[in-house]
Amino acid sequence: MNNDKTALDRRSFLKASLISGGGLMLSVSWLSSFKAADKTETLNLPDQWAQLNGYILITADNKVKLICPNPEFGQNVMTSLPMIVAEELDVDWKNVTVEMGPHDEVKLGPQFTGGSNSMKMYWKPLREAGAAARQMLREAAAQTWNVPVGEVTTKAGILSHSNGKSAKYGDMASKAASVPVPKEFQLKAPKDFTIVRHSKKNVEAQKIVSGKPVFGLDYSVDGMLIAMIQHPPAFGMKLKSFDAAETLKMPGIKDVFTLKLYEDGFEQGGFDTRTFNELLVVVGKSTWEVMNARKKLIANWEAAGDLKNTIGGRNGKTEVTVPGTIESTRTQLQQMQEYAAKPAQLLRKDVDPEAAFTNAAQVIERTYNGPFLAHNCMEPMNFFAHVTDEKALLVGPLQAPGWIEPTLAKLLNLPADKIEIQMTRMGGGFGRRAYGHYLSEAALISRKVKAPVKLMYTREDDMTYGIYRPMYTATYRAALDANKNLIAFHVKGGGIPEHPIHANRFPAGAVDHYLAEGWQIPSNITIGAFRAPRSNFNAAAEQSFLDEVAEAAGKDPIEFRLELLKRAKEKPVGKNNEYDADRYAGVLELVRDKSNWNKAGNEKYNRGVAAYFCHNSYAAHVVDMVTRDGQPYVERVFSAIDCGIVINPDAATNMVQGAVVDGIGNSFYGALTHKDGVPQQSNFHNYRMIRIHEAPKSIDVHFVQNDLDPTGLGEPPFPPVFGAVANALYKMKGRRFYNQPFKEEVEKVI
Amino acid sequence: MAKITLNINKKEYPMEADPQMPLLWAIRDLAGLKGTKYGCGVAQCGACVVHLDGEAVRSCVTKVSRAAGKQVVTIEGLSETNSHPAQLAWQEIDVPQCGYCHSGQIMSAAVLLREKPDPTDQDIDDAMAGNICRCGTYLRIRKAIHLAADMQKKTTTKG
Ligand code: FES
Ligand code: FES
Numbered sequence: 001m002n003n004d005k006t007a008l009d010r011r012s013f014l015k016a017s018l019i020s021g022g023g024l025m026l027s028v029s030w031l032s033s034f035k036a037a038d039k040t041e042t043l044n045l046p047d048q049w050a051q052l053n054g055y056i057l058i059t060a061d062n063k064v065k066l067i068c069p070n071p072e073f074g075q076n077v078m079t080s081l082p083m084i085v086a087e088e089l090d091v092d093w094k095n096v097t098v099e100m101g102p103h104d105e106v107k108l109g110p111q112f113t114g115g116s117n118s119m120k121m122y123w124k125p126l127r128e129a130g131a132a133a134r135q136m137l138r139e140a141a142a143q144t145w146n147v148p149v150g151e152v153t154t155k156a157g158i159l160s161h162s163n164g165k166s167a168k169y170g171d172m173a174s175k176a177a178s179v180p181v182p183k184e185f186q187l188k189a190p191k192d193f194t195i196v197r198h199s200k201k202n203v204e205a206q207k208i209v210s211g212k213p214v215f216g217l218d219y220s221v222d223g224m225l226i227a228m229i230q231h232p233p234a235f236g237m238k239l240k241s242f243d244a245a246e247t248l249k250m251p252g253i254k255d256v257f258t259l260k261l262y263e264d265g266f267e268q269g270g271f272d273t274r275t276f277n278e279l280l281v282v283v284g285k286s287t288w289e290v291m292n293a294r295k296k297l298i299a300n301w302e303a304a305g306d307l308k309n310t311i312g313g314r315n316g317k318t319e320v321t322v323p324g325t326i327e328s329t330r331t332q333l334q335q336m337q338e339y340a341a342k343p344a345q346l347l348r349k350d351v352d353p354e355a356a357f358t359n360a361a362q363v364i365e366r367t368y369n370g371p372f373l374a375h376n377c378m379e380p381m382n383f384f385a386h387v388t389d390e391k392a393l394l395v396g397p398l399q400a401p402g403w404i405e406p407t408l409a410k411l412l413n414l415p416a417d418k419i420e421i422q423m424t425r426m427g428g429g430f431g432r433r434a435y436g437h438y439l440s441e442a443a444l445i446s447r448k449v450k451a452p453v454k455l456m457y458t459r460e461d462d463m464t465y466g467i468y469r470p471m472y473t474a475t476y477r478a479a480l481d482a483n484k485n486l487i488a489f490h491v492k493g494g495g496i497p498e499h500p501i502h503a504n505r506f507p508a509g510a511v512d513h514y515l516a517e518g519w520q521i522p523s524n525i526t527i528g529a530f531r532a533p534r535s536n537f538n539a540a541a542e543q544s545f546l547d548e549v550a551e552a553a554g555k556d557p558i559e560f561r562l563e564l565l566k567r568a569k570e571k572p573v574g575k576n577n578e579y580d581a582d583r584y585a586g587v588l589e590l591v592r593d594k595s596n597w598n599k600a601g602n603e604k605y606n607r608g609v610a611a612y613f614c615h616n617s618y619a620a621h622v623v624d625m626v627t628r629d630g631q632p633y634v635e636r637v638f639s640a641i642d643c644g645i646v647i648n649p650d651a652a653t654n655m656v657q658g659a660v661v662d663g664i665g666n667s668f669y670g671a672l673t674h675k676d677g678v679p680q681q682s683n684f685h686n687y688r689m690i691r692i693h694e695a696p697k698s699i700d701v702h703f704v705q706n707d708l709d710p711t712g713l714g715e716p717p718f719p720p721v722f723g724a725v726a727n728a729l730y731k732m733k734g735r736r737f738y739n740q741p742f743k744e745e746v747e748k749v750i
Numbered sequence: 751m752a753k754i755t756l757n758i759n760k761k762e763y764p765m766e767a768d769p770q771m772p773l774l775w776a777i778r779d780l781a782g783l784k785g786t787k788y789g790c791g792v793a794q795c796g797a798c799v800v801h802l803d804g805e806a807v808r809s810c811v812t813k814v815s816r817a818a819g820k821q822v823v824t825i826e827g828l829s830e831t832n833s834h835p836a837q838l839a840w841q842e843i844d845v846p847q848c849g850y851c852h853s854g855q856i857m858s859a860a861v862l863l864r865e866k867p868d869p870t871d872q873d874i875d876d877a878m879a880g881n882i883c884r885c886g887t888y889l890r891i892r893k894a895i896h897l898a899a900d901m902q903k904k905t906t907t908k909g
Contacts, residue, residue: 074885208840209840209856215849286779287779288771378789378884379787379850380788425849427787427849428884458791650844654844654890657887657890658847659886661888661889684790689884691879691882692875692879
């Protein structure tokens with residue numbers, strides 16, 4: 001056992017209290033155990049970290065209720081986070097029930113789901129919450145039995161002493177609540193885990209399979225109205241005028257009006273990204289009536305012109321001008337080519353790349369492109385709001401309540417403690433629901449109509465009014481010497497409106513001469529987190545480029561990468577290399593072994609490999625592609641993952657399998673294009689989603705076994721799928737594919 | 751507006767509805783049963799699948815008038831104690847991620863399991879191709895349908 005000394009000083013407190021009916025409620029605040037998450041990732045963290053608390057409720061009849069702090073969007077935190085508490089508390093998982101916590105960051109910590117951060121953020125605090133409570137229960141038993149506390153042991157919710165005394169946690173819970181909070185307690189050694197590392201089934205599965213109303217769209221109260229927003233048809237447009245006469249005549253319609261989301265000069269938070277500022281709103285009694293009546297609106301639109309945004313932040317306010325340009329995919333591509341030819345921002349330079357390229361025996365240069373991607377969460381954006389002069393209640397699917405609350409407080413002119421946000425289960429998130437503009441919209445609409453309102457986006461609204469993965473491009477160059485050694489590496493990447501480059505990632509550190517540059521083109525098309533947006537583009541581009549370089553060097557693609565990683569470990573170049581070369585190599589070796597790479601028996605497959613590190617975990621895939629009905633089909637996948645200790649192995653496997661399917665789907669089909677500012681895809685008939693018959697027959701997932709603190713899985717397995725698919729396609733078609741989505745290019749060459 | 755009585759899960763729901771209203775919204779908004787999901791509204795995703803006289807239909811494009819006088823079964827009424835083999839197998843295999851697509855998936859699977867009690871992977875892919883799962887749980891859906899088929903056989907032999 002590890003002795004864990006938590007600095008329970010004045011900043012941190014541990015409070016236990018009796019709850020009605022007897023029992024122990026332990027509320028722990030663990031500022032000290034917080035590690036700030038990886039700041040290099042796309043999801044910026046709020047300026048101020050809240051304190052973290054874990055909630056444990058034990059009733060006199062020995063039931064244990066654990067509160068899940070983070071919103072659930074399918075990553076299974078409602079099961080896996082409480083498993084950590086239950087492990088250290090040492091209870092029988094069968095007696096545990098789980099509840100989603102309220103939004104209370106003082107008690108429950110940062111409460112955001114995103115950036116693969118839940119495990120990383122909560123591992124230590126939740127272990128401590130469990131261990132401290134266990135210690136208090138032991139104290140209570142020791143006092144009752146008049147024995148030294150060191151002699152009281154626990155097992156699955158039972159306290160016992162060698163003299164034969166034993167009691168259930170429930171029997172001691174009340175007393176434990178009055179025991180002073182321990183300053184020191186023991187954490188289990190990983191080898192003693194009985195819950196963590198043992199697959200537990202999704203605690204909400206029964207509700208899901210029986211159709212219980214667990215999602216935001218299912219939430220409803222008496223007298224609730226339905227609201228929809230008619231947004232401009234094109235990016236760069238705004239409302240000029242409207243005529244709602246016909247709409248208002250339709251049955252069930254209460255009101256049609258316009259609202260401004262943010263007044264001029266409103267200081268936006270980092271996640272207050274929104275697509276359109278002026279809302280043309282239809283409110284009525286039921287979904288169908290509002291949907292139908294909205295079609296009768298006569299709205300005229302005009303060019304919006306440049307938009308001035310005021311963004312608040314750590315270093316004060318900044319004014320950002322968003323250009324009013326009406327964009328088309330064709331003009332976007334042209335503009336990207338122009339920018340790519342210009343000098344860019346230097347992101348990292350090691351030694352003398354220019355000279356190395358000049359003196360190289362061979363230079364390989366390739367350019368990769370990726371389109372905007374829409375999240376297409378299965379449950380479209382929606383939120384319930386009931387706002388009065390005194391308070392606001394908001395209920396629905398959301399990844400980060402703490403990021404939107406300050407905005408709501410400002411918009412509604414209410415103190416934060418009068419704003420209650422309840423997080424329902426989300427029908428998918430993928431980063432989209434970190435942007436809470438739809439709560440602001442719902443709140444303003446409710447205030448205006450003075451009633452409880454459900455704001456609902458139709459699928460079309462959701463797809464054409466999105467916060468997309470940016471459109472990216474990158475040009476990679478590699479210099480080989482006369483012995484075909486990789487001596488220099490150069491990446492210059494750009495995007496609309498941000499560049500994708502992570503300058504300190506592999507192969508930085510593994511090549512003598514290295515250069516990374518980035519550029520960006522401002523745009524009115526809204527973008528944001530998308531299952532590691534930059535990484536999923538990079539992993540496609542860089543990992544298929546490295547494949548090509550390996551081939552030019554006459555090396556096996558896995559061996560080539562392993563040699564580079566060896567170099568990065570033994571004689572790293574430069575500073576700030578973000579990855580651990582051993583762990584990176586570890587997933588490559590594991591996937592090589594598990595897939596029988598280069599071994600007989602796989603001749604029927606076109607095999608592609610890729611590995612990537614992002615959001616603190618490592619992932620590698622081997623994709624086995626065949627031709628089926630004349631089309632490329634990924635029949636088999638082998639995955640190797642290093643995310644430290646795997647809390648809930650079967651659920652983690654599910655996540656990885658899902659990421660693989662998502663990666664195949666998005667690399668083959670995903671694209672959101674524009675014509676005169678108008679998104680050209682609006683629903684699943686023209687935004688192709690991967691379907692069951694296109695999913696592999698098997699996805700064999702393997703985890704590296706180690707005792708390192710756990711990191712997340714939401715993002716990491718996703719990016720390298722793109723690269724592995726690209727590399728398998730090359731094997732199949734004998735030519736490289738540089739532009740996503742691959743399906744379009746594949747069809748062109750067939 | 752017309753007076754329509756829907757029979758959903760063997761219960762009568764008298765309602766005032768536009769006969770053109772999709773059955774989906776009658777079920778969700780008027781009958782208040784939220785298990786049937788909206789995903790696309792245009793017969794593309796299968797989130798809204800219900801049974802109409804035993805046949806799987808996409809309720810988002812089925813007019814409520816067509817359902818009058820027929821038996822509508824939604825996920826809430828698929829079994830009395832949530833014990834349909836598909837519901838049990840889905841939990842056993844731990845299929846759901848976000849879970850949003852799965853009432854539609856299960857309703858489609860239930861018809862497949864009735865029509866083809868011993869489906870092959872190909873049968874499953876054919877029958878389930880209309881149900882999108884954005885989270886990518888397709889491999890587990892296949893596995894769960896096979897398990898449900900086994901469970902179903904055992905119950906039938908016993909009965
Ligand atoms: S909602 Fe009916 S098929 Fe998508
Ligand atoms: S589990 Fe999320 S859409 Fe299927």
